[in-house]
Amino acid sequence: MTKMTEFVGATIEESLLNINTCLICEILEVDMNLYKADILPLHDPDATPILDVPFAFWQTEQFVIQVPFKKGDIVLVICSQADIDPLLFGGGKAASRSFSANDALIVGGINYFTKPLANAHPDNVIITDKQFSNKIRIQPNGEIFIESDHKITAIAPAIHFNP
Incomplete structure (x- = not known):
């Protein structure tokens, strides 16, 4: 392999490591009035908490199904393809980031196979x-x-x- 091929391969690998798609996390703190939580990605010893992550839940203009998430719950988290701040806060210009932990959404709880x-x-x-x-x-x-x-x-x- 040439040095250029090694460099390109390492650069691509580094870029892919910074793309967040889906994470399994533990809830550290939860605010059920604003439907958000601070979470910690599991199975990653270098992970740092992700703060103020909104819950995605069944909701329409007329109905809500509320699940009372608690500290310690294990949840599935996805990271949006685009900046979600303008949607959450009502306007503004979207940042150019993609698949960032800053755009994480809690989509539901996870039940491990070890706890049927x-x-x-x-x-x-x-x-x-x-x-x-x-x-x-x-x-x-x-x-x-x-x-x-x-x-x-x-x-x-x-x-x-x-x-």
């Missing part, structure tokens, strides 16, 4: 605790079940049932 979840209803939509003892379950045929080991409280001005 025993899901008795794999074909249902489920909102549950990790013990599956308190859950809302929607079956493919449309039936909805609310199950709990504890008291269930419904708060409404009037409750109407149409069996």
Whole structure:
């Protein structure tokens, strides 16, 4: 190999090491009012915390599904192809950076294969605790079940049932 080939190869390798695409991280601190967290990439001994990373979650103009992330949770983080600051803060000029940790987004939790979840209803939509003892379950045929080991409280001005 020529010195030029070695130089070009090393330069490309160095550039690729600075591209962040997807990371598995631990939450260090979380702010569920602003939906952001400080995170630490795992499996990288030289990693430094990434601060003020927004959560990407199921949200529309009318609805939000909120998951209460906590310190210590393991999450999947992606890095945007472009600067997200103008979108998050309402305007301004985008920086020319790409796939930067400065443009990280938390997209969800990760469950390691070493901690399997025993899901008795794999074909249902489920909102549950990790013990599956308190859950809302929607079956493919449309039936909805609310199950709990504890008291269930419904708060409404009037409750109407149409069996």
